Amino acid sequence: MSAAEETPGGEDMPWGEVTPEAARRLLVAAVEAFAERGYHATTTRDIAGRAGMSPAALYIHYKTKEELLHRISRIGHDRALEILRAAADRDGTAAERLADAVRSFVRWHAERHTTARVVQYELDALGPEHRAEIVELRKQSDGAVRRIIDEGVEAGEFVVPDVPGTTVAVLSLCIDVSRWFNTQGRRSPDEVGALYADLVLRMVGVQK
Amino acid sequence: MSAAEETPGGEDMPWGEVTPEAARRLLVAAVEAFAERGYHATTTRDIAGRAGMSPAALYIHYKTKEELLHRISRIGHDRALEILRAAADRDGTAAERLADAVRSFVRWHAERHTTARVVQYELDALGPEHRAEIVELRKQSDGAVRRIIDEGVEAGEFVVPDVPGTTVAVLSLCIDVSRWFNTQGRRSPDEVGALYADLVLRMVGVQK
DNA sequence: TCGATCTCTAAGCGCTTGCTCACCCTCGTT
């Protein structure tokens, strides 16, 4: 390891920013449990057990079970928004940027589909203030995609009669990947990403 | 009422086939509660309360809480499959039939989004045998859509490099409507259906 | 009029839940 304070696994390790290590183990265990059985069906004993700790250990690092979900949701949404913004801010035609956004967004939802499932489908389990915070992040994701489509229409690259509606459809299509994607399935995350990028370009009227 | 044995509301009333009336009231209450809070977060006391009955009354009509979910899921999936098959079996070009399938399927997911949310997103809460039964119905839905796309490709109407992948994407797009659709929102079920039918025709390469 | 049948309730059982508390063990520092 090059830097003294670097986290094991490097900066790109998922959950690398969560410290100390016991807190990260609990969080990873919670992601798995929430993804498998849903937030409400998961017990704090199950989470602690998966992390190899006693039920009481959870409450040293997190005030409540809901705070655990919030931390997961927050980190996941930050990452999702980062991915979309990176694609939107690139150089290139609108078609290139939209394809890039869909490809990387879908790849994330497929590769990290356990995390994504929790992030995208357990929103209602959050408390009111936490939910409001996350909803705001979602609006920004919507904005990033809409911006690309708007610019494509303006540049004459896209033919889109209903930009807000198409934006919702594109995001919805990508997000739902985390529901049906299965590691045992036939397709790799890269393949699904490529397929979806092609489908979305067709949706906005790009001719090949 | 014209026929002696007719159910109030007529044949097209949702849940009209569920009798007696108390059982239907409980089922409708369960749909609302499951859609709002999720299956696991919903208590049998809450369901009975919404139906204006005591907690014990639920067990006169249903053996367990899971049986209630299964009944809802079964009826909903039957209806969804019926909609897709009706469109697939119509006369007309593949494009017309695909547009019809998407339009009516999306309209159902928007109009009855509380029901659809339970039907589409609470699959994992079912027991193993019940889940297997429902998964089989889903495969048939996939088959109905795939058939239309296959025929469109064969007839030269569609240009689709990856038929199975596109089928999954089309169904996924429609199903996810039940997650984000809101009655207070700007669009009517008809409008979303029309938008989505257009987007899907673009996905399969139909030129306008 | 009488019991049979069906629907529904009040009360509550056995269990699990999220979470707490008193205490212990392992440290780095003095």
Added chain:
DNA sequence: AACGAGGGTGAGCAAGCGCTTAGAGATCGA
């Protein structure tokens, strides 16, 4: 050697869970 701080545990509390049971009331054919 003594200490304080903080991560960890075993036991368990109050509350809420799905579900059961004994019995009340309403309805109806014989």
